[in-house]
Amino acid sequence: MKEICYPTWIDSIPVNSGLFSQTQILAREQLKTNGIPKKSFEAWRLTNSALLTEFIKHPLCSNNQKLELNNIADSSKSSVKLSFNSEGRFEANIGKGIEKLNEKEINLYLSENSTSRNNNYDFNKTINEASNNKLIGFRVKGKEKKSLEIAIQASLNELIPTRIIIIVEEGSNIDILQIIEGSKSVSHSHIIEIHVGDSATVKHGIVSIGKDSSKLLASIFVKQKKHSTYSLSCIQKGWSMSRFEKEIVQLYGNAKTTLQGLQIAKQKQELATHSLVKFNGPNGYLEQIQKSILDDESHSIFQGMIEVPKIAQKTEASQLSKNLLLSSKAKVDTSPQLKIIADDVKCNHGATISQLSNEEIFYLQSRGINTKQANELLINAFCTDIINNVPIEVNQSACQTYLANLTEK
Amino acid sequence: MTKNSTVSKVLEKEYKYGFLTQVESEKIPKGINEDIIRLISEKKQEPEFLLDFRLRAYKQWKMMDEPKWADLNYPAIDYQDIIYYSAPKGIEKKKSLDEVDPEILETFDKLGIPLNEQKRLSNVAVDAVFDSVSIATTFKEKLAEDGVIFCSISEAVEEHPDLIKKYLGKVVPINDNFFAALNSAIFSDGSFVYIPKGVKCPMELSSYFRINSGDTGQFERTLIIAEERSSVSYLEGCTAPMFDTNTLHAAVVELIALDDASIKYSTVQNWYAGDKNGVGGIYNFVTKRGQCKGKRSKISWSQVETGSSITWKYPSCILQGEDSTGEFYSVALTNNKQIADTGTKMIHIGRNTKSTIISKGISAGSSKNTYRGKVHIGSKAIGAKNYSQCDSLLIGADAEANTYPYLHSKQIKSNIEHEASTSKISEDQLFYLRSRGISNEEAISMMVSGFCRDVFNELPMEFASEADSLLGLKLEGTVG
C-alpha cells in the first residue's frame, strides 16, 4: 500500500517550471528514494508514521500560490499583511521599509544559503520543495519598527506549501506574527527563513492552531549576525500531528536568542518540536524554554540540541523543558541535549515532567475556588510567560481571539 | 597560561598499573566460531544447557551489527583477530592458593589486592580474575557460614547449576545488544554471588579484574542474586598493562534483588587508557543491568570511570517491584584522547518506584565525555519519581562534554526532574582558595573533588580513597 502511495502522490504534483524546477526534481527524487522517514532515524524515532503517511495523500491545493503584492504608494504604515485566503492566493500590501525580493535576489539567496539540517534527509524541507513552486522573499530595512503578519488559513483537504524568506538588514527591527490555522484534513507544509543582520532585532510569534485531523510540518531557519536579537514564541495547539523544526545559527556568536515553545494537545494529537541552536562564534546567549500541556491520549515530543563548538567561548545557554500531564494516557518524550567543546562556557538544561500540584490546587480551593477554576488558573499560569511574548501588536484582534481560547478544554 | 599547565599536571598522573606479568599462558586459537565456543565450554566442563546458551547467543550475535549510535569513532574491531580464552597454565583445576603461580600472586600484591591468608584485607572478600579465569576467592568458607555463596562463575556453574540456569541471561537477554550477545557466547569467567533470605552479607565482596595478555579479550560475566530481605555491597576494580594495541573488554553484569533486598554495586574502572596520543588502551563495552524484582528492593550503582580508551556503559535498573528504588552515581573522568559514553537507564514499571541519577563528568585534554541516560516511566508506574542531575566540568579548550538525556513518561501520577550544567573551573572559586594560601594545584584538586563529592559519598569507604587517588586528587579527611 505504502509503496504505491508515494510515487502516485508525488507524480500527481504539478511540475514546476522556471526557478524551482531543478529543486523540485531533486526533492521528488529524494522523496521517492527515502519516502516516509524511518523509525531508525533518531529525529523521527518517536513519530507515528501512520500520521505522516496521511500527510502526503492529499492533492496539492488547486490555486497554488498566486501571489499578489500591492504597493501602497503613500503608505505611512510599515506593516505587511500576507494572507493566504480561501481562493488560494497570497495577498499582501507592502509597506514602508519592507520590499519584495525579486527572482534574481531570491536566486542569489538560495545559492548562498543551503538550509540543510545536518546533511540528513530533511523530510519537512523535501516535502515542501517537492510541492512548492514559489518562494516569497522580503527585505526589511530601516531603523523604525515594522511588522509583518502572515496568516495562513485553510480548511480544504489539500496540501498547502509555503516558503518565505525574510532578510532583516543591519540595525532594523521587525515583529513577525504567523498565524497558521487548519481544519478538516488539511496538510500544511511551511518553511520560513529569517536572516537577522548585524544589530537587528526580530520578535517572531507563531500561533498555530489545528482542528479535526489537520496536520502541520514547519521548519524555521534562522541565521543571526553579530549583536542581533532573535526571539521566537511558538504555540502549537490541536493538530492531529504537527512538527516544528527550528534551526538557529549564530553565525559569529555575539548574538542573543530566545526560544519559547508551547504545545497544547488533547485526544490523540502528536505535537513535536525539534530544535537545534548552534553557536559559531563566542559570547553567544541563548534562553530556551519549551512547555507542553497534555490531555487525553496526546503525545508531546521535544528534542532540543545546543551545540557549542570550540570557537564559541563564553557562550551562555540555558534550556528548560517543562511538561504537564493532565491525563493518565498522555505521554511525553523530552530530550534536552548539550554538545559542548568549548571550555569557557556556562550551559545548563533542565526538564520536568509532572502534573498539576495538589498543594497548589488545595491552596486555591481553600480560598473558595472550585477545582475546575483552580485547574484553569494553574494551566493559564503555566502558559502565560510564553503567550505574553507573542508580538500581538501586529494583529491585536486576531491574537486575542486565538490566545484567549488557547487553554480552554 | 600557568593555570592550564598546572591543571594538566594534576591530571597527568602516570598509569601505575601498566606493568606486565610474565606468566606462561594457555591460549586457544584466535577468532570466534562454533568450534571455539564448544572448545571453551569443554575446557570448563560445562553442562549442556550452558553450551546451548552460548550457541544460541552466538547465532544471535552473528546476525547483529555493532551499535553505531553512541557517537563513538574507533577503528573497526576484527572479531576474528581476538583470542577469546587465555588462562595461566595449570590454573584450570586450581585447588588452593599454593598451586597458583607466585608471579600471579605477586601481581595482585602489586595491585594492592593481596590474596594470601596472612596479608589479605580483613573485611573484604576478593575474587581475583586474571585474563579469562578466576585465580582465587578469599573468605569463601567464612561467607559460607552465613550461607553466602561467593565464587567464580565457573565454579557456580559446576556447584550451583540450578541457580545459574534459573537466573543467567534473565536480566540481560542474550540478544540484548551486540556486545552482550558476544559475551553470552564466549564469556570465560567472572563472579557469582548469592545472598540467601534474610542475610546481610557480613563483609564487602569484591572482584578484581586484571587483563594481562595484549591480544586477549576479557569477557567476564557477573551474576548477583539477593534473596528476600538480604543485602550486599559489591566492589569491582579493574586494571591492565600498557599495550599499544586495543584490547576488547565486553562484560555483562546481572543483578537481581527480590523483596526488600538491596544490592550496592560499586566500580572503580581503571583499565589502561592508552597513551597521550590515544594509542592503545581498552575498549570497555559493558552491559550492566539490575532488576529490582521484589517489592521495596533497591539497586544502587556507583561508578568511578577513569580508564579505558573507550567506555560504553550504562548500568541500568529495571524497577519492577512496587516501591523499589534505583540509584546511579557516576564520576567519569576523561583525558587525552579518551572517550567515555556513559549513563544509565531507569525503567519504572512498578508503582511508587523511585530513581536517582547523579552524574559528574570531567573532560580534559582532547577527550570526549558524554552522559547518555534514559528515564522511562511506564503506564503502570503510578507514583513513580525520578531525579537526575548531570554536571560536566570542562578543563582545557579541546575537551568535549555532551549531555543527552531521554525522558519518557506515560504516567500522570509521576514526576521527572532533570537538571544539567556544563561549566569550567570557576576562576573566582580558584582565587578564593588561593587567597587562603592553598596552591593552585591543590585548589584545583579540591574543587574537582568537591565537584564529585555527591558521588564519592556513595562509595564504600575502601573505595572512596582509591577513587580519590585515581583522580590524582587529595580528598581531605574522608578516610582517616
Next chain:
Amino acid sequence: MNQKKIILEIKDLCGGIEGKDILNGVNLKVCEGEIHALMGRNGSGKSTLSKMIAGHPEYTITSGEIIFRDKDLTQLEPEERANIGVFLGFQYPIEIPGVKNIDFLRVAVNQRRKILAKSELDTIEFEEWIEEKLKIVKMQTDFLERGVNEGFSGGEKKRNEILQMALLEPEVSILDETDSGLDIDALRIVAAGINKLHSNERATVLITHYQRLLNEIKPDFVHIMKNGEIIKTGGKELAIELEQKGYETFQNPLNENTE
C-alpha cells in the same frame, strides 16, 4: 609618628581590570598595630585595591608597588601572599559546593603553619584547635561540615571570613565591606572578632561605606578614596564628617592634599 614598623606600603599604584584603569596612583602606609579605614563610593577603587593586594589574576598593575615587610607582593602568587600573612576578607565570599569547609580550612591553616614553622595539624588536632576559634565568631561546629560558604546566609559568610582570619593569623588583614549585609547582631559579632584578632604586631584595613562599623572598631586613620586615589586622610573624626556631609563635599584639588 613613632618607630612603628611598616607592614604594608603601597606606592603610586595604578592599574585596573580588562584594560580599564581604575586606580590612578594610590599611596598608603600601614604600620604595626594600626587600624585603617578606607572609605569611598562604589566605583572609587576600594575593592580593586584589595583585589590587587591579594593578587587577583584578572587585575593588572600598570605601575606602582605593593610592599609587604620589604617584599614586593606583586611578584607573588595569591597563595604565596596568603602564606606570608596577607589576608583579604571578601565582600562577596564565593560558594564552593562540595568542598567541605573543614577540609578547606585545614589545608589553608597547614600551609600557613609551614611558613610559621609550626607543625601541621592532623584531622583530630585540627578539630580540637578550631573549636576555640569558632567561639570568636559564635559559630557552631556543623558549619564546618558544610561546603565552603554553601547555602550560608550573608551573615554566616562574613563570619566564615572572620573565622578564616582567626585561623590564618595574618599580619595584615584587608576586610572588604565586611559590614555590608549584616544585621546589627551579626555586625557586633564580626566587629568583636576583628577587635579581638587585632594586636600590636598586626594591622587591619577596613573597607567600608558607612561609619556604622567604625563605632564598633576604632580606626587610627580614615582615608577617603575617589576616582582611584586617596584624596583625604584624617582621624576617626573624618568618618563622622563624611557621614554628615556626604562624599560630594570632598573634592580632589591638589592644593587640598593633606599629606
